[in-house]
Amino acid sequence: MGLHVGVLTGGGDCPGLNAVIRAATLALLGSGARVTGIERGFHGLMRNRMRALEEADVADILDQGGTVLGTHNRADPFHDVEHGGADRCDEVLAHARGRGLDAVLAIGGDGTMDIAARLHARGLPVIGVPKTIDNDLPHTERTFGFDSAVAVVAEAIGRLRTTARSHDRVMIVETMGRYAGWIALEAGIAAGADAILIPELPYEMDMLARWCRAREAAASQAPAGHAGGTVICVAEGAAPLGGTLTVAHTVADSPDPLRLGGVGERLRAQLQPLLASEVRTTLLGHVQRGGTPTAYDRVLATRFGVAAAELASQRRFGRMVALQADACVSVPLEEVAGRSRRVPPDHALVQAARQLGVCLGR
Ligand code: F6P
Numbered sequence: 001m002g003l004h005v006g007v008l009t010g011g012g013d014c015p016g017l018n019a020v021i022r023a024a025t026l027a028l029l030g031s032g033a034r035v036t037g038i039e040r041g042f043h044g045l046m047r048n049r050m051r052a053l054e055e056a057d058v059a060d061i062l063d064q065g066g067t068v069l070g071t072h073n074r075a076d077p078f079h080d081v082e083h084g085g086a087d088r089c090d091e092v093l094a095h096a097r098g099r100g101l102d103a104v105l106a107i108g109g110d111g112t113m114d115i116a117a118r119l120h121a122r123g124l125p126v127i128g129v130p131k132t133i134d135n136d137l138p139h140t141e142r143t144f145g146f147d148s149a150v151a152v153v154a155e156a157i158g159r160l161r162t163t164a165r166s167h168d169r170v171m172i173v174e175t176m177g178r179y180a181g182w183i184a185l186e187a188g189i190a191a192g193a194d195a196i197l198i199p200e201l202p203y204e205m206d207m208l209a210r211w212c213r214a215r216e217a218a219a220s221q222a223p224a225g226h227a228g229g230t231v232i233c234v235a236e237g238a239a240p241l242g243g244t245l246t247v248a249h250t251v252a253d254s255p256d257p258l259r260l261g262g263v264g265e266r267l268r269a270q271l272q273p274l275l276a277s278e279v280r281t282t283l284l285g286h287v288q289r290g291g292t293p294t295a296y297d298r299v300l301a302t303r304f305g306v307a308a309a310e311l312a313s314q315r316r317f318g319r320m321v322a323l324q325a326d327a328c329v330s331v332p333l334e335e336v337a338g339r340s341r342r343v344p345p346d347h348a349l350v351q352a353a354r355q356l357g358v359c360l361g362r
Contacts, residue, residue, distance in 0.1 A: 003033035005312050006050065006096065006104040009067040010041035010075070010112035014131045014145035015293035016301035018061035018068055020107050023305025024129075025058045031313055036099060037068075041108070042115055043075035046088045048095040062298060065291045071108075074254050076115060081253040089122050096124055103312045107131050109143070110340060111255045113320060117337035120318040127311050128320030128333050129304050133289050136180035138339045139331040140322035144301040149176070149288045150187045156284055157191035157233055163280075164229030168219055170212060170271065170279040172232045174264030176288055178256075180342045183288070184235035185349055188358070194230045195359035197267075199237035200343045201350070203361025209274040211359050216276055229277070234267060236260040238361075261285070303328050 005028050009017045025035045035053040038044040061068055074081055077088045096104065103125040106116040109132035120126040130137045133149035153175050164171040173193070177183040181198020188196035194215070197203045212230055219228035237260055239245050248261030264281040272279045293301065300323070307321040307328040319330040343350065353360060 003028070003031070003313060004036065004100050004102050005033055005309075006036045006038045006045075006099070006101040007053065007069065008038035008041050008044060008104065008106055009069050009071045009131075010106060010108035010115070011071060011073050011131070012109070012289060013066045013071055014133055014289060015065050015148035015291060016144035016297040017066065017071075017107060017131060018058075018064045019293060019298045019301035020129055020131070020144070020305040020308070021053075021068060022058040022061050023302040024105055024309045025053045026055065027306045027309035028312065029055060031309070033313070036101065038104070040070040041072040041075050041112070042077050042092070043072040044069075045092045045095055045104070046075060046077050046080060048098070050099060063292045065293070073111065074251075076255065078115070078118060079253075089119065092119065093122065093124055103127060103315075103317060105129060105308050105312065109134070110137060110336075113137065113333060114255070114337045116320075117318075117333040120333055125315070125317035126333065127308050127317060128336065129308050130320060130322060130336075133183065134177050134180050135182040136178065136340045136342065138336055138341045139320070140324070141326075142300060142323050144297045144304060145289075145293070146182065147296040147300070148291070148293045149183050150190060151294050152288045152291070153183060153187035153233075153284060154190035156282070156287075157187060157193055157231060160282060161192065161229075161231050164231050165227075166229075168216075168228035168277050170230045170232065170275060170277050172234060172264045172268055172279065172281040174234050174236055174261070174281065174283045176284070177235045177237060178260060179237045179340065181235045181238070182343060184233050184238070185343055185353070188233035189349060189353055191233075192231075193233040193358065195232040195361065196353060197232065197234040197238040197361045198343055199235055199239065200345055201360050201362055202239055202241040202243070205240050205270060208359065208361055209271060212271065212275055232267070234264050236263055238263055
């Protein structure tokens with residue numbers, strides 16, 4: 001019997017998931033393997049919801065956003081929230097055995113990799129594929145989805161800069177990214193934001209207000225419509241020095257119950273009384289996670305899908321594919337689980353931003 005591989009997508013949706021599903025499926029089918037799609041992430045493994053994937057199923061999904069397999073960000077086989085937190089690991093193993101799966105490709109972010117590592121330790125042959133717009137998984141220089149999110153945010157900042165310059169307003173743009181500032185940093189630089197605030201560099205409120213006032217004073221001497229206004233790109237996980245995270249709401253029974261959001265509005269309320277110009281906030285939210293992946297993300301997702309299929313064919317389980325020095329490599333899942341990759345405060349992009357005169361809140 002040839003190899004039989006299950007594929008699932010876990011955690012939040014992300015541009016490029018379908019490109020991975022397509023690449024892995026085509027590569028595996030081409031090598032004579034069978035492929036089964038597991039529906040709604042680990043939920044499908046727990047409830048035995050799966051379907052065969054053939055070439056026709058993935059033919060036209062390369063550039064589609066979301067995931068044709070569905071996803072779930074609270075399905076944890078070690079803590080089944082729909083049934084009082086029961087451990088479903090034995091059922092997961094039984095379902096995989098019953099379907100004749102030799103391996104499972106788990107495409108997801110940190111939560112998915114944690115579960116994948118634990119299931120592998122319990123005997124399920126798993127291979128991880130790193131996904132997240134946040135770009136915060138360790139041991140990989142890039143996760144697919146990040147480039148697409150940065151493109152959306154950069155375009156949004158560019159559009160908001162128009163209003164900032166025309167009306168001499170302070171326009172605050174809040175991005176996603178959880179506890180890492182990669183999206184805000186790269187999109188802010190790509191779009192020429194005047195200030196970029198990231199979780200790794202807590203901002204000083206007084207300094208930020210003084211800096212905005214200096215820009216107001218300079219703009220009042222300049223011809224209208226040119227240098228006026230200020231665009232501040234703030235990551236959802238950014239916080240003032242000595243201050244706290246801004247939490248939008250909490251989700252019970254989620255591996256990370258905190259849903260961040262609202263720092264942009266908080267910043268607006270604090271800055272407005274200190275400035276002459278009008279201060280407005282735009283919260284980009286899930287807009288930056290939806291829609292078609294960029295060409296870069298389609299290529300990266302395709303490379304990851306093919307690399308994961310190769311690992312499965314070689315029966316090298318318990319590993320996550322990764323991008324290092326622009327080559328597809330693999331790393332042990334247990335080295336990924338429970339860790340994250342944040343922006344080093346001395347990162348080259350941070351230094352470049354400083355040299356351009358971008359305010360980083362300090
Ligand atoms: O991890 C991806 C991400 O989009 C984060 O940037 C964001 O904080 C979180 O997911 C939002 O999750 P949800 O869609 O569950 O609100």
